[in-house]
Amino acid sequence: MSKAISGFSKLTKEQKIAWLADNYFQNPDEATSLLKQYWNDDAPLQKLHDEFIENTITNFYLPLGIAPSFTINGKDYTIPMAIEESSVIAAASKAAKFWSTRGGFKATILNTEKIGQVHFKYEGDAQKLTQFFETVKPKLFSDTEDITKNMQKRGGGILDITLRDKTALIDGYYQLHATFETVDSMGANFINSCLEQFSKTLRQEALTYAPFTEEEKHIQVIMSILSNYVPNCVVRAEVSCPVEDLNEDKNIKPEEFAQKFVTAINIAEVEPFRAVTHNKGIMNGIDAVVVATGNDFRAVEAGVHAYAAKDGQYTSLSHAKIENGIFTFWLDVPLALGTVGGLTTLHPLVKFCLEMLGNPSAKELMQIVAVAGLAQNFGAVRSLTTTGIQQGHMKMHLMNILNQLGANDNEKKATIKHFEKHTVSHAAVAELLEGLRKTDTTTIE
Structure with missing residues (x-):
């Protein structure tokens, strides 16, 4: 039925x-x-x-945690992170504490340009279309003045509009490729409104452009939409210190740790199978802060992974080197974020998280988010090249296993104590609980 x-x-x-x-x-x-x-x-x-979405039936909660001890450009932060995965916040916090005594994180905005496109079909003389575009370009700007005036007051607006010939890919396919500065807003609605006005102006002006033939006058707009690929909206986060200062782990010499770390990053730069998992770890930190601050993590994910493949092969977002005895670890990542509009002014916990961060500008939030990704990556690669990833991860995951198996408080205490000296696995936890329940005791070694 x-x-x-x-x-x-x-x-x-x-x-x-x-x-x-x-x-x-x-x-x-x-x-x-x-x-x-x-x-x-x-x-x-x-x-x-x-009223955030349609057909709501309840709320779906994610844990909201905090990672303290971040020093970014000389300023101290406690970073909010909304995520369900064990060990992410612990790793970020540990990395933050480690680097807080070694100069902290440095972050730099490389660019903040965002992109939108009008995709259209034109069957006719390409040279005439180019001449038409140069004629109509000023009107594309003037016809959007009502949309852009408030953004211009804040220092943003339309940066440029170009005509792109894509006919080698699809017959008759052209683009209006526009770049924007949206200041503290992510700018999706602003950009899309501008693009839709561009498409109206383009079609209307074509109808009265004398050099066009009757067929050429009928430009077909396919769609007008922003791009979440923002290769010129990029932030860099980095840390550095003398190699001898990488001395937290007494089981490995600083020089050996630095060399292993750099090699691990080099592997992620050349091996796509490793790069995907490597970058996923970076996104553990980035997404958690993006969600907590009411931004669009799907857009960020899509743009970041496209950026990682921009040179023809998927590669690491982070890089590391040792030069003249100095260890340097850095990350370049595209982030189109906002601190005004959308959920930033509606969701109470988003407002709470932004206030926790000092009500940052969009540029400052870009820096904070990038640093969270770099910290997460440092923690993951440090574990991989020293103790292994599972030791810390599975201990953090232990509570989830205990809850899945319905352990009571006494059983949890006994199990946690036992696995201080043993390797955690789902099977090992289940076997231990079964033994506890058979003997009706919580005293084990």
Whole structure:
């Protein structure tokens, strides 16, 4: 029997939940009860959450944690991170503390240019289209003045518009390629509004452009949309210190650690299979701060991975070197972020997180986010080249395993104590719990 429904969006939340529970769950009451557990009893706040998206039925929570001890460009930060993965915040915090005594992190904005495109089809003489574009270009700017005037007051606006011939790829395919400065906003709505006006002006002006033939006058706009690939909206984060100062781990000499670390980064630069996992670790730190500050982590992810492949092969976002006895580790990453508009002014916890960071500008937030990614990467590569990744990760993951297996408080305490000296695995934890329960004791060695 079909479960298709008409007019679902017009139902109340209670009606939506009742329909969902009755049609998809063996125990409708249990399903409904679970959804209600995640409702916020504060009606105004819940109404706000409900209106972020369509067809809301409840809230889906992520843990919000903090990573203290970050020093960035001489300023101290405690960084908010919203993420569900064990060990991410611990690794970032450990790296932050390590570098806080070695000069801290340095971050530099390399550029803040964002991009939008009008994709269109034109069947005709390419030279005439180029001449038409040069004629109409001033009007593209003037016709968007109502959209751009407030952005211009803040120091932003349209930087440039160019015509790009893509006919070698698709017959008749051209672009208006526009660049923007959006200051403290991510700028998606602003850019898209400008682009849609460009497309209207382009079509209208073409209809009265005398050199065009009747066919050439009918330009077909396919779509007008911003790009999440922002190779000229890039921030650099870096750390450096004398090699002898890499002396935290007494089990490995600083010189050996530095060489192994640099080699590990070199491997990620040349081996795509390693680079993907390497960059995923960077994104553990980046995404967690992007989510906590109400920015679009999907857009960031898409742009970052495109940037990692910009030279034809997917490669590491971070780099390391040893020169004249100095160890340097850095990261270049494209980040189109905002601190005004969108959820930044609506979501109470986003506002809380931004205030925790000192209500940063978009440029400062770019620096903070990039540093979080670099810190996460440093922690991961340090573990990989010394103790191995699983020792720390599985100990952090231990509580998740215990909760999955329904351990009580006494069983958790005994199990945590046991695995201070033993390797954690799901099977080992399950076996230990089974033994505890058979002997009805929590005293183990």
